Amino acid sequence: MSESVIRVIPRLDLRGRRPGLRELRAALPRAEFDVETALATVRPIVEDVRDRGAAALHDAAERFDGVRPASLRVPAEVVSAAVDTLDPAVRAALEESIRRARIVHADQRRTDTTTRVADGGTVTERWVPVDRVGLYVPGGLAVYPSSVVMNVVPAQLAGVPSLAVASPPQRDHGGWPHPTILAACHLLGVDEVYAMGGAQAVAAFAYGFDEGEQTCEPVSLVTGPGNIYVAAAKRLLKGLIGIDAEAGPTEIAVLADVTADPDHVASDLVSQAEHDPLAAAVLVTDSVELADAVEAALGRRVAATKHTERVATALAGRQSAVVLVDDVEVGLDVVNAYAAEHLEIHTADAAAVAARVRNAGAVFVGTWAPVSLGDYCAGSNHVLPTGGCACHSSGLSVQSFLRGIHVVEYDEAALREVGGHVVSLARAEDLPAHGEAVLARVPEVEPGA
Known part of the structure; x- marks a missing residue:
């Protein structure tokens, strides 16, 4: 050529x-x-949601999505009715996608492990799911029911007790998320779905909000791909919430x-x-x-x-x-x-x-x-690291929704056996009260013993 x-x-x-x-x-x-530059645009949106809650979210929907949803939470009957209008071939494909994702992700579940360090001394690693997650499903140039599957399945198999899905309101669909998104939620058994998108959705999950008698409680973790403003909101709110990645x-x-x-x-x-x-x-x-x-x-x-x-x-x-x-x-x-x-x-x-x-x-x-x-x-999961982040990060999995907690159990004899080393290290770091906490229990131990 x-x-x-x-x-x-x-x-x-x-x-x-x-x-x-x-x-x-x-x-x-x-x-x-350039996520850093996008922060200047996102910060006032996030702060507005923090300060004004549902009112800010309605205003943002009107501004960015061209529609003001009747309510932010999609009524359960709207979610379930979406399945009735779903093309049978699409439904069959979604059900097969869910089935295969569940098979793969089920094998990712972790089991607690107890290690015997000494006689009378054990450390157990417990795997505990986060309390509540917000799962974001984009709705820009395309419709992504597959992203509902990829977010929800690993969260469910991790045992997350509370999860919510957000997707942008659609002017062509009565202010609700796209019906195919809603249908995927219903097939997965998810009934807490919100018509909100972009940075404002991430902020809503982070801070929570009230709308009439309904409350969207804050989440511990937000996952799911999105545009640069979603990525910027994740960066801004990281710490208040956990995030999977800043997807590019x-x-x-x-x-x-x-x-x-x-x-x-x-x-x-x-x-x-x-x-x-x-x-x-x-x-x-x-x-x-x-x-x-x-x-x-x-x-x-x-x-x-x-x-x-x-x-x-x-x-x-x-x-x-x-x-x-x-x-x-x-x-x-x-x-x-x-x-x-x-x-x-x-x-x-x-x-x-x-x-x-x-x-x-x-x-x-x-x-x-x-x-x-x-x-x-x-x-496999399609929520994956972008921008070269695969050299240090993984895609979404059951592990993304779990935390390892170490549980330490020592009896008196086991503490006495190692206590002198604790005292020595505490003194070496000029933190003598650390050692004294051991000596208060087993005063006879000698440093280095």
């Missing part, structure tokens, strides 16, 4: 060298997502060699690019032949897809690229440095290559496991 041709997607040529992590992080494409635009990276099917690769890049003009699509390959074939396939698919303009913008943006490398070994360096939300492996011996991936939100192995499978029906 001639370099004079206008490319569907930029190219980054790393052939002839093996860049280190620092160079890769600087060179690899990434969406601009979706990402797909594909590591492929000459054995890959270029049309499969192109279709998967397009599938994620249709989310958002800021969505990132990155192909890492050691084959110029494959790169050219994928780009040709992209040209055909972009022209034919429903959201052509959105997809074309995402692919042409600075967050997307075809990255050329010398071999799959360097390609692994690249994808581990990039730490994609979604990573597909289309290489010879894909399973062995995938086993060497250290940084990714989720890894999809071979031609028959596209990212869209994981978005809906693989059983």
Whole structure:
């Protein structure tokens, strides 16, 4: 392909060298997502919800969503009635998605573990679910009933006793969230659903509010993806509430060699690019032949897809690229440095290559496991770290809703046995009262004994 041709997607040529992590992080494409700047917009919204509660939430809905819901909490009959209007094929797909997600997430449940440290001394790690969670389901360019499944299933299997879902009110649906969202809630047995979106929804969950005789109690944790204002509200309120992550635009990276099917690769890049003009699509390959074939396939698919303009913008943006490398070994360096939300492996011996991936939100192995499978029906969770955060963070799971609490039990003999060491360390840190708390119980112990 001639370099004079206008490319569907930029190219980054790393052939002839093996860049280190620092160079890769600087060179690899990434969406601009300035949460810090968004804080200035979000702060007054959050403070308004804190101060005025339901009135602020109604005003925000009118301002940002173009509709003023009759009530913030969606009536139970509206939630249940949404199932009656659901397309049977969509209902069947949602029920299968729920079934598979429950199978996978059930295996993530933790069991308490008691460790005997000494005779008469044990430490037990208890796994306790958070008391209440707020689950956010976006409602911008697309409708995401699948995000209801991905938020609710792990929270339920963790044993969270109280959970609520928020999704933006829709002008076309009477001021309630989209009926498919409501139907998914009903299928999952969730009846506490609120018509509120954006930063104001995160604030509502953090502070709670009263509306007439109904109360939305504050939550301990907010999870779920959203736009930059949702991410900024999470950052602002972190500490008052726990958060899963500051989700940015979706990402797909594909590591492929000459054995890959270029049309499969192109279709998967397009599938994620249709989310958002800021969505990132990155192909890492050691084959110029494959790169050219994928780009040709992209040209055909972009022209034919429903959201052509959105997809074309995402692919042409600075967050997307075809990255050329010398071999799959360097390609692994690249994808581990990039730490994609979604990573597909289309290489010879894909399973062995995938086993060497250290940084990714989720890894999809071979031609028959596209990212869209994981978005809906693989059983895995699609609420995943973005923006390179997969190098230190995990996707949503049962563990996200649990806290480990250490329970310490020592009898008198066990404390006497180790008490001298406690006194020594307390004195070394110039915190003598720590040691005296032991000596008050077993005064005969000697430091270091």
